Amino acid sequence: MGGMDFSRRDFLRGAGAVGLASGAFGIFGGAGLAFADDTAASEEAVNAYQAIVPDETSLLSPKKVACPGPRGPIAFEDREIAPSEIASTEECDVLVIGAGIAGLTASLKAAEEGASVICIEKMTKGRGCFECFGAYDAQCQKDAGVQVDPAQLLDEIYRSAYWRTRPEPARTYVFRSGEATDFWQQMLDKGENGFVITKVEQAPNTNGMPMIDSELGFYDSPSLPPDAGVRSGLSGIYVCREMAEIAKQYDALDIRYSTPGVQLVRDGEGRVTGVVAKSGEEYIRINASKGVILATGSYDANPEMMEAWVRPEDYATSSWWNPGWGTTGDGHMMGLKIGAGMDSLPHPVMNFRWGNPDSFYDARVWTAIWLAINVNAQGNRYVNEDLPFQSVSNAQNAQPGFGANCWQIFDDGMLGASEEEVAGAKAAMDEFIEKGWAFSASSPRELAEKCGIDPDGLEQTVTTWNAYWNDKKDRDFNRFMESTAPFAGETIYALTTNSCILATGGGLTIDGACRVLDTDDAVIEGLYAVGNVSGSFFAGNYPRHIPGTSIGRAITFGFVAAEHAVKGA
Numbered sequence: 001m002g003g004m005d006f007s008r009r010d011f012l013r014g015a016g017a018v019g020l021a022s023g024a025f026g027i028f029g030g031a032g033l034a035f036a037d038d039t040a041a042s043e044e045a046v047n048a049y050q051a052i053v054p055d056e057t058s059l060l061s062p063k064k065v066a067c068p069g070p071r072g073p074i075a076f077e078d079r080e081i082a083p084s085e086i087a088s089t090e091e092c093d094v095l096v097i098g099a100g101i102a103g104l105t106a107s108l109k110a111a112e113e114g115a116s117v118i119c120i121e122k123m124t125k126g127r128g129c130f131e132c133f134g135a136y137d138a139q140c141q142k143d144a145g146v147q148v149d150p151a152q153l154l155d156e157i158y159r160s161a162y163w164r165t166r167p168e169p170a171r172t173y174v175f176r177s178g179e180a181t182d183f184w185q186q187m188l189d190k191g192e193n194g195f196v197i198t199k200v201e202q203a204p205n206t207n208g209m210p211m212i213d214s215e216l217g218f219y220d221s222p223s224l225p226p227d228a229g230v231r232s233g234l235s236g237i238y239v240c241r242e243m244a245e246i247a248k249q250y251d252a253l254d255i256r257y258s259t260p261g262v263q264l265v266r267d268g269e270g271r272v273t274g275v276v277a278k279s280g281e282e283y284i285r286i287n288a289s290k291g292v293i294l295a296t297g298s299y300d301a302n303p304e305m306m307e308a309w310v311r312p313e314d315y316a317t318s319s320w321w322n323p324g325w326g327t328t329g330d331g332h333m334m335g336l337k338i339g340a341g342m343d344s345l346p347h348p349v350m351n352f353r354w355g356n357p358d359s360f361y362d363a364r365v366w367t368a369i370w371l372a373i374n375v376n377a378q379g380n381r382y383v384n385e386d387l388p389f390q391s392v393s394n395a396q397n398a399q400p401g402f403g404a405n406c407w408q409i410f411d412d413g414m415l416g417a418s419e420e421e422v423a424g425a426k427a428a429m430d431e432f433i434e435k436g437w438a439f440s441a442s443s444p445r446e447l448a449e450k451c452g453i454d455p456d457g458l459e460q461t462v463t464t465w466n467a468y469w470n471d472k473k474d475r476d477f478n479r480f481m482e483s484t485a486p487f488a489g490e491t492i493y494a495l496t497t498n499s500c501i502l503a504t505g506g507g508l509t510i511d512g513a514c515r516v517l518d519t520d521d522a523v524i525e526g527l528y529a530v531g532n533v534s535g536s537f538f539a540g541n542y543p544r545h546i547p548g549t550s551i552g553r554a555i556t557f558g559f560v561a562a563e564h565a566v567k568g569a
């Protein structure tokens with residue numbers, strides 16, 4: 001792992017082992033395992049728990065699995081960098097590490113507040129992936145007459161974490177997201193391309209999840225290409241590019257690309273005062289008098305970290321979609337290195353359905369996928385296919401082989417509502433058959449044999465599905481049958497399905513002002529974490545049924561952290 005000397009054991013120790021040890025003492029206090037103040041004995045106790053499972057078993061999951069995902073360039077260095085190695089030193093008020101959406105928002109907000117700002121980005125461009133996001137009480141929502149109950153939104157965020165989080169960061173998101181959205185629009189108004197944030201209409205939910213009407217997006221922006229709405233993440237790339245252009249209007253804001261942050265610098269009292277970064281082959285030091293904002297994103301492009309910190313089923317059979325591989329968890333490591341706390345393991349992964357072996361299926365087969373039933377290698381359905389992307393993906397990953405050999409089954413009566421749509425779907429299916437991602441046949445049995453599904457299982461499942469459709473009752477998963485279709489066509493298709501990884505969602509613990517907390521819950525002065533490097537918000541899962549909490553959180557926390565750094569509480 002280029003430039004990094006931090007073992008798997010350190011990952012575990014940093015995040016989980018302390019909690020494991022103290023939990024054990026609580027339960028077995030008198031069992032003679034160890035005393036809380038006896039470090040050697042406590043290490044032994046932890047090892048005893050580790051030793052109880054076989055070698056091929058990890059502490060986090062039933063089975064270890066190598067992560068097949070991309071490997072980005074890691075910038076964090078876990079070594080003493082001597083003052084003699086520093087080629088130059090610079091000063092600013094606020095230093096932002098990472099020029100994704102959270103970092104760009106933080107940089108613009110700090111600059112707007114009058115601070116001198118340096119934003120360093122490891123890659124040649126910052127990452128920007130989104131189509132939509134969620135907010136509460138933004139001006140555009142008021143203009144559109146949107147009614148969102150903030151108590152319901154908050155409750156749903158807590159519920160999705162099964163109350164394993166603290167309320168402060170969620171409250172910050174809900175009650176500051178409107179202001180942050182208005183600020184975002186105000187910034188975009190300075191750009192040349194007329195980006196406009198507007199309400200996204202959401203269909204009523206038929207899956208039992210509440211419908212929270214807080215979704216916003218950029219679909220009404222005149223400069224977006226017409227297909228941006230259907231190509232996942234594309235609008236975000238354009239919006240972030242515009243924000244980077246707007247940043248040039250601020251004399252005191254300097255965004256530097258190909259400048260990775262390597263480690264944090266603290267003074268004698270423990271306050272974070274700056275960062276050591278790399279510029280070309282040289283180390284440079286940048287001092288920040290008002291604060292350092294970590295905005296380094298996820299660690300989806302760090303396979304070892306994925307193996308250490310997330311569930312194996314969440315990556316084992318996935319593809320990845322991301323236009324840049326800078327998200328290697330550098331900010332997590334920088335924080336842990338100086339004693340920051342972190343969300344408990346395993347961390348949530350934003351893993352969505354609709355994945356194909358390359359990335360996501362495109363719009364040509366969307367109707368077919370909506371109407372399809374999903375089956376595993378036994379030919380059995382495993383989920384209500386109407387559930388949000390994340391839920392379907394989780395259910396798929398729970399199938400044998402971590403979701404390997406799962407299929408979307410539909411027939412030629414489900415390809416589309418118009419002749420044009422059907423023709424597009426057929427052309428797409430020819431392409432996918434050619435790639436080995438799809439098969440067609442004249443019966444479920446023949447189809448199953450072609451794609452390695454149990455033929456009896458698939459035949460039975462299709463028959464059962466048609467019976468459920470006739471009764472308008474899905475007795476297995478309670479899918480809303482009014483918007484489904486029976487298998488009545490001449491050709492039946494199987495289209496392969498896997499999860500697609502977008503990001504990770506666990507990070508450094510923060511308070512309501514996005515200040516990073518240490519493992520004793522004390523504020524680490526001078527250090528903030530925003531976006532996906534921040535924690536204390538999600539637990540166990542990314543709740544896709546709540547509109548865009550990921551981007552909503554990123555812009556809100558970027559806004560709040562910058563404001564706090566410049567103006568104080």
Ligand SMILES: Cc1cc2nc3c(=O)[nH]c(=O)nc-3n(C[C@H](O)[C@H](O)[C@H](O)COP(=O)(O)OP(=O)(O)OC[C@H]3O[C@@H](n4cnc5c(N)ncnc54)[C@H](O)[C@@H]3O)c2cc1C
Pocket residue numbers: 075076097098099100101102103120121122123125126127128129130131132133134232233259260261262295296297298321322323324325326327328329330331350501502503530531532533547548549550551552554
């Ligand atoms: C295809 C796709 C579609 C998505 N759609 C949505 C959506 O519609 N709504 C939604 O809410 N979420 C969506 N997401 C998730 C969303 O993109 C992320 O959650 C969000 O971008 C996180 O923002 P961030 O600023 O924290 O991190 P990022 O946007 O990942 O930015 C982090 C930046 O930090 C840089 N960096 C990392 N390490 C260093 C270092 N050491 N020094 C300097 N720079 C560093 C990285 O290169 C990167 O540019 C989507 C993701 C994908 C992949």
